[in-house]
Structures are given as structure tokens and as C-alpha cells.
Amino acid sequence: MSSNSFGTLFTVTTFGESHGPAIGCVIDGCPPGLPISVEEFRTDLDRRATGRSRYTSQRHEADDVEILSGVYEGRTTGTPIGLLIRNTDQRSKDYGDIAQTFRPGHADYTYWQKYGIRDPRGGGRSSARETTMRVAAGVIAKKWLAERYGVRIRGYLAQIGDIVASAFDWDAVEQNPFFWPDAGQVAELEAFINALRKSGDSVGARVNVVADGVPPGWGEPIYGKLDSDLASALMSINAVKGVEIGDGFAAVSQRGSQHRDEIRLDGFASNHAGGILGGISSGQPVTASMVLKPTSSILIPGQSVNTAGEVTEVVTKGRHDPCVGIRATPIAEAMMALVLIDHALRHRAQCGDVGIVEPRIP
């Protein structure tokens, strides 16, 4: 299985399966001298972790990171950073009865067709357990971006099913288990998810992510466009079925006079472009949005076939999220951070001598 690596100068290679002994990653190309400790991974890994609330899967993973290499006396050395997390909550019997069955909406059938063999335990390599390592790598990327450039990356859940955030407050986002920006709607969300769980069904969601403080100039003009790399990074997250940059698909009904972000000496008049023009950051906030499909593993029976070619029915009784989007915010932030650090290093490598060019729009 190839293509387990991500990035050009700041590369992340992940390994491991959901119910194997451990998952891990190797980060190569991290600048030396960045202070980093095991404790710093805790916040984001807890934000992504299962069992954080009643509204997500009740698997309980400790997610304790071990730093195997690349850090000496609390600082990155510039050599490959090896991170490992041991899997502690593998109830493979939850999945025993579906080992021979292709679960609708999952990667079972496609892995089977591609490799002729699959690790069915908890979804194996296709499980979103893999995203834990993206979040861990993202912690390093976020820290370097913040320290070196003052970049701040934050995400939030913008929609669950038909419920759309009606007000916006960054401070509210971390105060509820949904990463929801309107504190006044949290009770409604709780009732909605409880009813959904009882019904045995699931629902989709939209997660938005914003990077503030990105300087102009990051991103390549043709194949390595910042927006195309961002779209690819977000689309690589499990269950993501759509990505938008800036206004995204809303642009279809906009006029040019409305969409183009007029340029004034004291700043851009708007940010419909999502902070990227011609594949290169403009200095405005970089904004992206992604849609996650409804969880496929549900209690409602669904038709399928098994490996013997027989017709069967699938009901998933394991521990699953009624809305996988609830846990996706830290993953989206991590992927944004990995794309940005990679482009920051690429820009520095080729254009580091260019410096600040006038006029620079604030």
C-alpha cells in the first residue's frame, strides 16, 4: 500500500491499523530547534479523541504519544521525528460478525477489490483512527507556524444536518463538545443527537477551518496551488465528500462585482476568495469548509453481500459516532496546518530572499 506520506518538505508518513498494537508517524523535514514536549500533544488529541462526550463513539483511547526520535532535550533536532500511540481499546469482537461482510458506505469492498485481503478489525487502515497521527503531526506544525509567523488555525462545526450555526463566537467553540460557535444552540444539538442515536441513524456535518496570520506568498502557482493542496488534504480525511475554499460553491450565484475582493491600501474589502489568489496566499485569512457524510455504521439494517458472494443484511452494533463531523474539527485544523507549514518551507526555500515587497496590503 503506497501513498501513506503527505507533504513535500515537511513530510508526514503514518502507519498502523485501528486494532493493531499501535499507530504512529514519521515526520521528516521539521525545522530544528522547536521546543516540543509530550504534554503539548494532549490538548489536540483529547479534542479529537473518542469518548470525549456522550455525543460521540464510546470507545476510550488513551492516546498517549511517545516521542521515539528527532527530539533532544525538549527541542526538535531536524532529524526524523517518530511518534507512536499504542492502541488500548481494541474490542475486535465488536467487528467479528462483519469480517466476511462488505459494510455499505465503508472501504471494505474497495480494499477487497484492490488488495484481495483486508484487516477487518475496526476498519483496519481505513479507520479514522489513522487521523490521530495527523492531529499529532499537526500539533508540531501549528506550533512552528504560530511561533515563526504568528499563524493561528482554528476550526468549528458550522452545520449538523439541517441545523446551521445562527451566531458566531470563537470563545463558544471550545466550551461545548460539538465545537459549535453558538452557545445558545447547544441544548438543541444535544436533543437532536440524542434523538438521532435513539433512531439508530446518523447525519452529516460541515466543518469550517480558518488560518489567521498567513503572510502573502505561500503556495505555488500551478500544480502546488495552496487551494488545491488544501482541498486534497481536507478531502483525504475519512468521510469527507466535499471541500470549499472561500465562498466555494456559493460563487455559482454570485456576480463578479460581488465576488472579487476589491483591494484598498488599508486592506481587502472582502474575502470571498478565502485568502488565496492564483494558488498563492494573499495575506487574508485562509478559509476552507468541508462536508462529512453521515456515519455509515448504523443500527438500521442495510443490504449488502459477503465475501462468498451471498446476499446479506448489515446492522452495525459496535461503538460508532452518530455524526462523525463532531470529532472532525481538530483533524481539519491539523490538515490545514500540515499544508501551511509545507508551503511556508517551500516558499522560504525558493523565495526567502525576496523579502517584503511594497505595497503590502495589511
Ligand SMILES: Cc1cc2nc3c(=O)[nH]c(=O)nc-3n(C[C@H](O)[C@H](O)[C@H](O)COP(=O)(O)O)c2cc1C
Ligand atoms: C473522526 C472520524 C470518526 C469516524 N468514525 C466512524 C464511525 O464510528 N463509524 C463509521 O461508520 N464511520 C466513521 N468514520 C468514517 C469512516 O472512517 C469512513 O466513512 C470510511 O472509512 C470510508 O471512507 P470514506 O467515507 O472516506 O469513503 C469516521 C470518520 C472520522 C473523520
